[in-house]
Amino acid sequence: MDFSAISDAFGEALTLTSFIGIGGGVLLGYIIGVVPGLSRSVAIAIAIPMTFYMSPFIAISFLIGLSKGTAAGSAVSAILLNAPGEASSAATCFDGYPMARGGRPKTALKIGLLASVIGDILATMILIFVAIPFARVALLFGPYEMAAILAFALVFIAGLSGGSLFKGLAAGGLGIFLGTIGLDPQTGMPRMTFGYAELMDGMPLIAVAIGTLALSEMFVQSDRLRYERDTMAVKIGHDKADTLRWPEFRITIPAIIRGTGVGTFVGALPGLGPSVGSFMSYGMTKRASKTPERFGKGAPEGIAASESADNAVIPAALIPLFGLGIPGNVSAALLVGAFAIHGITVGPLLIRDNPEFIYSIFAGMIVASLIMLAIGWFGLMVFAQITRVPHAVVIPIVIFFCLAGMVLQGYGVFGLVILMAFALLGYLMKKYDYSFVTFLVAFIITPMLELNLRQSIILSRGDPMILMNRPIALFFIACTIVALVMLGYRTIKKPRPVEGAAAAD
């Protein structure tokens, strides 16, 4: 690696404007994370239109900072309210809330924050050391490999994010169907556009994303508002005993390292959201513990395990994105759109052709982690107050940002109609437990899959034996078949599947 490039990269990440951009992203993310019910993808979907006016570097760093902030911020409401800011921090509730109730809310928050920051920085390092060498071999991944990986990702996501394979396939199928709308990439003939020129380059991504992720979620939340009372928040006092000391933090370190490993692994696999990572990490830490009975009653390792994994997922999801142009989850998929808006093609040549840019992003990510530490540490008391903002205030504000974001896209009334249609679709999918994550990822992946598949078929001249020279593609095709068989078996064995925990990203 070239060291002058790295110092240049940090030079760019440390200018005042980048600092404000990245810091603003982290702060906004933190606030959104703290507010229960607002998730990371909601935040990114709403924020993408805001980045139109930023330079590409600031825009991408802003969005990544935003993701990181939500991951760290969601721990606050998990610990103080027993209501996670988003699903990925649900495992933090198990020990965070009991510890806070036990009179040590500040300690719990600090453990959560430190675990988030350390998990984040370590995973960012892993991203840097995996993605950069990977860029050298990225050209080995031609259309055959890309098509196979995308197909695998699609099946994997369909299987993991809902309980039933059939519901997963239905959601994924709808996403695929909507993903084929637009001009045919080779002949330029319109498909299923019904004469609307607006649909020629496909259903607008921002409308689909804001509709199914953010706007529909607000409808679901306002639904709940009618039945649920506000939970009581734990108040932070000025108790002398409520400080984090080194011996207590020391015992969480193995949990943080394990959490980072689990989070990175889960994040790098396509389709597995951070909630899988944090639950998996929590479970593993509990199993590895000599005193598993302490878990669920305020064990610091429990908080550390969940939060470190939650944050480690974010940089890790960028490994397939920066390496191959394949998004690892919904947030990463939205980043593809953000890259495109700023004139950067995400694909196998991304790092090779834009090394300075990507190094700057890496530097920006590390700066974001440090800003996150500062904001979280010194803003503790302020964020604790935000958990008390009632839903009745939050929901209208978010709806306003959803609509404003769509108007900024320039589709006019047409865009708003599409947005509303997708909000309704998202609402119904959430109500009837169809995975909207599967739907959305399928929608985003389909054009890529179609292009690569068609390229493969034409280049092979229809001869499947060409795959014999393509071990990577063959491997992923085999994985796809195994995954399909296993999922089918699981569905048949359990006709009434239990609700999966991995539904949300």
Next chain:
Amino acid sequence: MKRRTLIATAVAAAAAISGSVALADDWRPERPMTMIIGFAPGGSTDIQGRVLARVLEEHWGQPVNVVNQPGGGGAVALTRFLTAEPDGHTFMFGVMLGLTFTPIVQEVEYDIDDFRYAGTMVGGQFGVVTRGDAPFETFEELIAYGRENPMTYAQQLPMDQTIMEIIAEQEGIDLAIVPTGGGGGMAPLVLGGEVDFAFSGGTHAQYTPTDEMRVLAFLTRDRSPFYPDVPTLQELGYPYAMDDFRSFFLPGGTPDEIVSAFEDAARMAAENPAFVEVTVDNTLHPIVFMDAAETEATIREIRAANEALMSD
């Protein structure tokens, strides 16, 4: 400032009443403008257009928002552009292809007469490229190679596909043609050796200095000033050309004073150091200035030539 706006409004109102008073060269945008680019971000049109937007911001003192509307070689953007207000605030940094070729092969809702054309700034760079270590160094060698071996070609536009199909048939080459979805998709296919040769709209500029890519022939009518040794298809004996220029397109019915304001802006941009630098140095496109009349004449001329080609 306020007073000037007032006066301008009063004059504009008077002009509107009298109907025919032309405000020569006096037109200025009064709110943020939208520049439409008919191609995906990251391509050369987009890169140039974004710098052009900044140059225009300086020139007019109004923000210029860039909106990408890719698809159909510019057809999507042109179709949407039909409904744009002819007030000069929505304009297109357009590629001529959507007018000179697309209407021939595809049923589209627009035609040349539906828009106004206000000055050209950039010349075309359409070429056929291969990777640096390909087993052929010239277009003739490629044809010779193709007669012995089945070949693959990555297209980007229906037109380059048509030309290659004609040549392949004429020379007896077994050619498979794949879609790429733009220059960003073409580069990995060529560099990774997945296809033998490919169409390039300008992306090759990034890879030829390091010898990772080689231009075999240009599809344009004239040789490129940047690759003086590379012949055109016509010189090689194939009577096909795919010329293209990048100009300001305005909605039909745009008043003359707005057209001439854009013509001046095009003249200014063609000499602006930032725009020349990105066009020549970064995307290796020649700067070509044409005024409004010449731009429209060129579009009609290329269209007629293409129609003749396709009717054969």
